[in-house]
Amino acid sequence: MALMVVTTFVTSQAWAQSQTQTIKGIVIDKASMVSIPGVNIVIVGSTPLKGANTDMDGRFKLNEVQPGRYDLKVSYIGYKELVIPNVVVTAGKEVVVEIGLEENVNTLKEIVVSATKKNETINELTTTSGRSFSMEEVNRYAGGRSDPSRLAANFAGVSSPDDSRNDIVIRGNSPTGVLWRIEGLNIPNPNHFATVGSTGGPVSAINTNILKNSDFFTSAFPAEYGNANAGVFDLGFRNGNAEKAEHTIQFGALTGIEAMTEGPINKEKGSSYLVAYRYSFTGLAQQIGIPIGTTATPFYQDISFKINGANTKAGRFTLFGMAGKSKIEFLHSKTDSTDLFADPTKDSYFTSDIALAGVKHFIRVGEKSYINTVIGGTYAASNFNLDTIGNTEQNIVRVTENKATQIRYSVNSSFNSKVNSKLFIKAGVIDEVINLNLFYRVKEDNSQWNQKWDYNDYTSLIQGYAHAKYNFNDNVTLNVGVHSQFLTLNNSFSIEPRAGIKYQLNNKKETYRCLFSPRIASQWHV
Numbered sequence: 001m002a003l004m005v006v007t008t009f010v011t012s013q014a015w016a017q018s019q020t021q022t023i024k025g026i027v028i029d030k031a032s033m034v035s036i037p038g039v040n041i042v043i044v045g046s047t048p049l050k051g052a053n054t055d056m057d058g059r060f061k062l063n064e065v066q067p068g069r070y071d072l073k074v075s076y077i078g079y080k081e082l083v084i085p086n087v088v089v090t091a092g093k094e095v096v097v098e099i100g101l102e103e104n105v106n107t108l109k110e111i112v113v114s115a116t117k118k119n120e121t122i123n124e125l126t127t128t129s130g131r132s133f134s135m136e137e138v139n140r141y142a143g144g145r146s147d148p149s150r151l152a153a154n155f156a157g158v159s160s161p162d163d164s165r166n167d168i169v170i171r172g173n174s175p176t177g178v179l180w181r182i183e184g185l186n187i188p189n190p191n192h193f194a195t196v197g198s199t200g201g202p203v204s205a206i207n208t209n210i211l212k213n214s215d216f217f218t219s220a221f222p223a224e225y226g227n228a229n230a231g232v233f234d235l236g237f238r239n240g241n242a243e244k245a246e247h248t249i250q251f252g253a254l255t256g257i258e259a260m261t262e263g264p265i266n267k268e269k270g271s272s273y274l275v276a277y278r279y280s281f282t283g284l285a286q287q288i289g290i291p292i293g294t295t296a297t298p299f300y301q302d303i304s305f306k307i308n309g310a311n312t313k314a315g316r317f318t319l320f321g322m323a324g325k326s327k328i329e330f331l332h333s334k335t336d337s338t339d340l341f342a343d344p345t346k347d348s349y350f351t352s353d354i355a356l357a358g359v360k361h362f363i364r365v366g367e368k369s370y371i372n373t374v375i376g377g378t379y380a381a382s383n384f385n386l387d388t389i390g391n392t393e394q395n396i397v398r399v400t401e402n403k404a405t406q407i408r409y410s411v412n413s414s415f416n417s418k419v420n421s422k423l424f425i426k427a428g429v430i431d432e433v434i435n436l437n438l439f440y441r442v443k444e445d446n447s448q449w450n451q452k453w454d455y456n457d458y459t460s461l462i463q464g465y466a467h468a469k470y471n472f473n474d475n476v477t478l479n480v481g482v483h484s485q486f487l488t489l490n491n492s493f494s495i496e497p498r499a500g501i502k503y504q505l506n507n508k509k510e511t512y513r514c515l516f517s518p519r520i521a522s523q524w525h526v
Helices: 135-141 148-152 281-287
Strands: 004-010 021-029 040-043 051-053 061-065 070-073 081-087 095-101 129-132 179-181 186-187 214-217 230-237 246-252 254-265 271-279 299-308 317-329 346-364 369-389 396-418 424-443 448-471 476-487 494-506 510-516
Touching: 021 070, 021 148, 040 061, 061 510, 070 095, 081 095, 081 135, 129 148, 129 448, 135 148, 148 214, 179 317, 186 369, 230 494, 254 476
Parallel strands: 021 095, 179 230
Antiparallel strands: 004 246, 021 061, 040 051, 040 070, 070 081, 129 214, 179 186, 214 230, 246 254, 254 271, 271 299, 299 317, 317 346, 346 369, 369 396, 396 424, 424 448, 448 476, 476 494, 494 510
């Protein structure tokens, strides 16, 4: 079990002066992304009842909340009531939440709420086989190692074949069929000690302390997701505190030593920054005698950031990114009888690097429509070298060299419109330019090199999609869409119709669902 110590510094007010804290945030229409004024937010079970209403900008603030774990109930006339469970309040850090409400179809009738669906996805175009998860769930999951993949392995239809890595098998599909996305940018394998082309690793490079509520899909994907046939992780970074600066130093036996800072850039305009850095603890663990299963020391570090701009006439710009480095060496000179991995006749060296950066632009088109565009690039590289050891230290021969690099430049732009309370439409295009550089050779019989791979070229993957969600009433919802792909490498084209219908029957305090979500497609994975 990880041992964790957290120290938080708040520049505008020391927590020692007050053991209460603030819950604040914004409430928006889930489809149109418009802020909603007058929404009622209360802490369930509080005595006396503690609550607040959103202002004209959709923002609210609950002051003087004692540390603890709370449920928030959010309600507004014409919208479905929402309960947000397990909101954790600590004395040293403000709680910032972003809440999306879904409009009722029959707004003129009496609304009776009989149940609350805890894991409703952020993406409202989901019919079934999708659920959301929070940073709190990831950090609290026993054995999860603060890793979203290990949390997902506990979901229905998902398993992890090997506890030493976080690869996940979804309904029997290959782990390589999982799509990872951050802030709308398709990303490579987000793990330390990862190889290009895989989707798993022993240590996640995703810092859960900067994650906001995110989605995980196991099938029946909305039309915007393509080039994946197993599952989708659609992650998002939260915004930094836009009102006061907060700085955190944290230590975990698995996540390492972490420093995080966040705060406002311009308080009046609501812009903010958030930066988090982590460094592995394994080196220090070996020095103090904690066994880690090998004499080799795995080193890894990563940094994540998000700079959230203010709303302007030109829209809102957001800059985000993440980078990670990892390396490990298994040396014959440091091998002992208890080592689980190293070979006394060989030296092996492995490095892995990942990086991504993107600019997100949000601009409103009318009262109920908006355009969302993400432009970014990703980098993934892995390097493995192997030496054999002869009878003497001077007789060391390199027998394997394996280098792989993948660089992607992508544009993801979508038009979203809430036509009315029944109909929501989304259409967009994703264009990715992919550069793949592979070099692999082995020395056979310690004499001649045998070249296995020597490839360096570009290709482009273009994806287009359209999706519509129609609510016949508050119980019946239809999702229909189409996704298409074109790969310039071999001029191959595919088109995938998608449809799903959901019938929800409310009976007293229970909710029953009858789901139908066929996915007709022939897919390939790049």
